[in-house]
Amino acid sequence: MSKIVSGTAARQKKLRRAGLQAFLITMSVIWLLPLLWAVYTSFRPYAETAKYGYVSIAGTYSLDNYSNSFTQGDLPKYFLNTVIILVPAVILVLFLSSMMAFTVSRYSWRFNLILLMVFSGANLLPPQVIITPLFRMFLVLPMFSPLSDNGVLYDQYVGITLIHVAFQMGFCTFVLSNYMKTIPKALNEAAVVDGASVWKTYWTIILPLTRPALAALATLQVTWIYNDFFWALVLMNHGARFPITSALNNLKGQFFTDNNLVAAGSVLVAIPTLIVFFALQKQFVSGLTLGSTKE
Amino acid sequence: MTDRAARPGSATPPADAGGVASSRPTPRKKHYSMLSRGDKLTLWLMAGIPTLIVSVFILLPTAASIVLSFTSWNGIGGLGAIKFIGLKNYTDLVNIYQPFFPALTHNLIWLAFFLLIATPLGMFFAVLLDKNIRGTRIYQSALYMPVVLSLAIIGFIWQLIYAPEQGLLNNLLGRTAQGNQISWLGDPGLNLWAILVAASWRQVGYVMVLYLAGLKSFDPVLREAASIDGASEVQSFFRVVFPVMRPINIVILVITVIESLRAFDLAFITNKGLNGLELLSTLVTNNILGETSRIGFGSAIAVVLLVISVGPIIFYLFRALREENQ
Numbered sequence: 001m002s003k004i005v006s007g008t009a010a011r012q013k014k015l016r017r018a019g020l021q022a023f024l025i026t027m028s029v030i031w032l033l034p035l036l037w038a039v040y041t042s043f044r045p046y047a048e049t050a051k052y053g054y055v056s057i058a059g060t061y062s063l064d065n066y067s068n069s070f071t072q073g074d075l076p077k078y079f080l081n082t083v084i085i086l087v088p089a090v091i092l093v094l095f096l097s098s099m100m101a102f103t104v105s106r107y108s109w110r111f112n113l114i115l116l117m118v119f120s121g122a123n124l125l126p127p128q129v130i131i132t133p134l135f136r137m138f139l140v141l142p143m144f145s146p147l148s149d150n151g152v153l154y155d156q157y158v159g160i161t162l163i164h165v166a167f168q169m170g171f172c173t174f175v176l177s178n179y180m181k182t183i184p185k186a187l188n189e190a191a192v193v194d195g196a197s198v199w200k201t202y203w204t205i206i207l208p209l210t211r212p213a214l215a216a217l218a219t220l221q222v223t224w225i226y227n228d229f230f231w232a233l234v235l236m237n238h239g240a241r242f243p244i245t246s247a248l249n250n251l252k253g254q255f256f257t258d259n260n261l262v263a264a265g266s267v268l269v270a271i272p273t274l275i276v277f278f279a280l281q282k283q284f285v286s287g288l289t290l291g292s293t294k295e
Numbered sequence: 296m297t298d299r300a301a302r303p304g305s306a307t308p309p310a311d312a313g314g315v316a317s318s319r320p321t322p323r324k325k326h327y328s329m330l331s332r333g334d335k336l337t338l339w340l341m342a343g344i345p346t347l348i349v350s351v352f353i354l355l356p357t358a359a360s361i362v363l364s365f366t367s368w369n370g371i372g373g374l375g376a377i378k379f380i381g382l383k384n385y386t387d388l389v390n391i392y393q394p395f396f397p398a399l400t401h402n403l404i405w406l407a408f409f410l411l412i413a414t415p416l417g418m419f420f421a422v423l424l425d426k427n428i429r430g431t432r433i434y435q436s437a438l439y440m441p442v443v444l445s446l447a448i449i450g451f452i453w454q455l456i457y458a459p460e461q462g463l464l465n466n467l468l469g470r471t472a473q474g475n476q477i478s479w480l481g482d483p484g485l486n487l488w489a490i491l492v493a494a495s496w497r498q499v500g501y502v503m504v505l506y507l508a509g510l511k512s513f514d515p516v517l518r519e520a521a522s523i524d525g526a527s528e529v530q531s532f533f534r535v536v537f538p539v540m541r542p543i544n545i546v547i548l549v550i551t552v553i554e555s556l557r558a559f560d561l562a563f564i565t566n567k568g569l570n571g572l573e574l575l576s577t578l579v580t581n582n583i584l585g586e587t588s589r590i591g592f593g594s595a596i597a598v599v600l601l602v603i604s605v606g607p608i609i610f611y612l613f614r615a616l617r618e619e620n621q
Contacts, residue, residue, distance in 0.1 A: 020428060027420070028437035034496065035440070037463055038452045055466040096348065099341035107338060115346065117612045122353040124608045126557045128576040129601045132593040133359035134352070135583050136370060166352035169345055198334040202341070227445030229560045234583055245445050249564060252451070259454075259461045266451040270444055277443040281436070284443065288501075289508035 035270075042066065042264035049260060065264035073251045073265050075244070082226060082243040084157045089164040090221045094214055097169050101176035102202045106188055116177060123170025127230055134163070138235050155237040163235065164225050172217055175290045179213040180206060216287035219280045223273055244269055360601065364594040369587070384595035395596070398573040401487055402603075405494075405574070406555035413495035414551045417502025422532060424503070425510040435507070439500040446497070450564035453493040454480070483571025490561045490572065498554060502547055509543035510536070542614075549611040556604050575600045 041054065048059035069075065100119070104112040138154040145151075153159035183206060191201040207214075232246040239250050251265055276284060330338070364384055368377045388395050420438055424431050441449065456463045457479035464479065465471050479489040513536060521531035537544070559576040562568040568577025575596060582593035 017428060020423060020426070021430070024423060024428075024430070024434045028434045031437045031496070031500075032440070034452050034456060035444075038455055041455055049461070053466060053471075054461055054463065096345045100345040103338050103342040115342070118354070119345075119349055120612055121608050122349055122357075124553055124604070124611070125353070125357065126553075126559075126576055126600055126604055128559065128579040129360060129597045129604065130353060130356035131579060132583060132590055132597055133356040133363060136590065137356065137359075162348070163352055166348050169349055173345070198330065198337045198341075223443055227447070229445060229447040229564070230580075233563075234580060245447050248447050248451065259458060262451055263455055266448050266455075270448050273443040273445070273448075274440075277436075277440055285439075285504055285508070288504060 038263045038266055041260055042267050044260055046258050046260045054259075065260050066268060069251075069261050069265035069268060072261070075265070075268060077240070078242060078244040078247040081157070081241055081247075082245070085160045085164070085232075085243050086222065086225050089161045089168075089225055090218055092161070093165045093168045093172055093221060094218060096165065097172035098176050098207060098210060098214065099202065100169070100173045101180050102206055104173070105177040105180040106185070106201075106206065116174065119170040120174045121170070123167060123174075127167065131230075131234055135234055154235060155241065157241065159235055160231050160243070163231050164228070168221055168224070172221070175217060175287075176210060176213055179210055179290065183209050212286075213290060216283045216290060219276060219283040220287035223276050223284065226273060357601065360594045360597045363591050364598045366591040368590045370590050380591070384592050387592065388595055388599070392592075394573045394578055398575050398578050399599075401572070401574050402556065402558070404487060405491065405558050406552060408491045408495070409498055409551045409555050410548075413498040414502050414547060416495070417499040418506045418547070420499065420503045421506035421510055422536075424507055435503075439504050441497040442500045442504065444497070446494070446560035447564050449493055449497055450490075450561050453490070453496075454565075457489055480565050481570075486565065486571045490565055494558065494561055498551075501554075502551070505547055505550070506540075506543065509540055513539060545611070545614060549607050552607045553604065556600065575603075 042065050043061040044059060045064060052058040104116055138159055139152060141153045142151060143153050143156060143158055147158040148156045187205055188201060191205055227245055229245050232242050236242060248269060365379055365381060366377045367380045424435050459465060459476040459478050460471050465476055470477050480486045517535055518531055521535045526534065558574055562572040562574050562577050566572055568574055579593055579596050582588060
């Protein structure tokens with residue numbers, strides 16, 4: 001009796017597993033479809049999709065759309081703009097927030113809770129809450145050359161870098177201070193006994209131990225800053241200075257109705273983040289979850 | 296906390312390094328201190344510079360948004376030209392400015408769509424993937440891939456699907472002929488739903504990743520105990536797993552709310568946030584980018600957005616930090 005029951009139960013379980021597999025395969029295909037469709041479209045010449053229709057396999061395939069969107073869209077220039085903004089922003093935000101996290105997590109201050117709250121809160125605000133006064137501030141806040149060629153922060157790479165640093169600092173400080181709290185306090189005391197200065201304790205003892213968290217955050221920050229569309233849109237005037245993600249909107253106008261070129265351009269701009277996805281998935285996910293769960 | 300306060304290392308340098316959170320400096324524990332003057336200065340700078348940056352670029356503009364929302368200032372004539380007009384911007388917003396209520400409604404629809412569809416779907420996928428069946432990693436990658444893409448790119452990719460004549464959807468539906476097309480992104484009754492699908496494409500993966508991480512840290516013994524007690528899988532999820540996952544549920548709830556209020560890129564990429572895609576964020580932005588920028592009025596819209604966001608933010612922070620101290 002019990003044998004029969006367990007036999008049907010096993011079969012039922014097997015059936016359920018198969019159903020689950022089928023469901024997940026279907027969902028994965030649906031999820032991949034939009035990107036695969038963009039890639040497929042990007043390989044086909046416009047004239048042929050116009051002739052055979054988009055949902056067809058007839059005609060030729062080539063990389064022409066890629067070379068055209070690359071040159072017509074001036075993509076190298078915008079990629080360079082992104083690098084100019086992104087590299088200093090990521091380095092600065094990790095450097096500054098690790099110092100902040102070090103002081104609030106290793107030295108108990110009366111205000112460390114308040115500071116941490118204000119920092120994290122600032123990071124959660126929608127950027128549009130601050131943009132109106134920020135825009136006016138950027139028009140008048142001075143910045144010296146060669147970082148600024150008009151004497152202020154508006155319309156400058158350095159301005160966009162700074163606002164990224166300010167906006168991302170809360171999240172990074174929060175994650176890093178959580179991480180640093182797991183490092184034994186005794187290390188600090190040992191360093192103090194050895195006569196190490198605060199700076200030396202931070203730089204040679206705590207920071208190297210924080211490396212896994214820094215790596216995860218760096219991956220996350222590169223992706224987020226690369227993907228930002230908003231700041232340059234408002235805080236820059238010259239379209240030629242836009243980072244790649246903000247420049248996309250202008251490209252749309254240049255390519256007018258040629259969807260195949262749009263597809264190739266989108267895939268090209270997505271490639272750096274897709275590399276992050278394939279190569280650094282673990283870092284990315286651990287960065288995301290560091291912020292939301294505690295070990 | 297008290298334990299730490301008594302430590303020699305905690306010699307409480309003045310926290311007022313950046314000029315915020317201002318209060319009296321604390322010299323009274325001086326005799327306790329093992330920190331040299333140089334060390335104190337270092338700590339001051341290490342906390343002061345980040346605090347200064349956040350204060351100048353985030354806190355000051357937030358405060359300025361609030362103050363300016365009570366003024367009529369168009370940016371001409373310097374700060375001296377700022378005139379306080381009380382609540383007029385807010386009454387204008389409600390009584391005269393037509394896009395305001397559509398924008399507010401769209402933000403709420405966005406939130407409801409995320410809360411009722413995208414987030415539960417992401418959690419559902421996480422639960423399925425947590426079963427460790429064959430191919431889990433591949434499914435997981437497929438679902439989470441959109442998370443690394445920018446919303447601007449996502450807007451472009453979905454335009455290839457929604458375009459009236461060249462788009463995949465109308466081609467599959469056979470609705471590409473002139474006069475017979477469905478204008479997914481142009482029709483004000485449809486376009487919000489169309490971009491919500493695109494936004495969910497990303498949100499589902501985001502929630503899935505976070506929830507999966509939570510489930511992995513969940514003690515399997517608890518669930519086994521439930522299944523021995525004869526609970527079905529659905530029962531054991533809702534009665535055992537879900538309640539235990541409370542902290543991560545709250546994180547996901549807050550992320551959902553905040554992501555909904557931050558919605559901007561997709562609407563702006565599609566049509567600058569007009570004609571059915573008005574959101575509070577696009578109203579603020581268009582007010583700056585437009586020819587006649589009304590700073591006071593734009594700030595009033597921003598303050599509405601601020602007031603809505605502050606509740607969930609504070610709720611989240613109090614929880615996060617309270618747990619921290621336990």
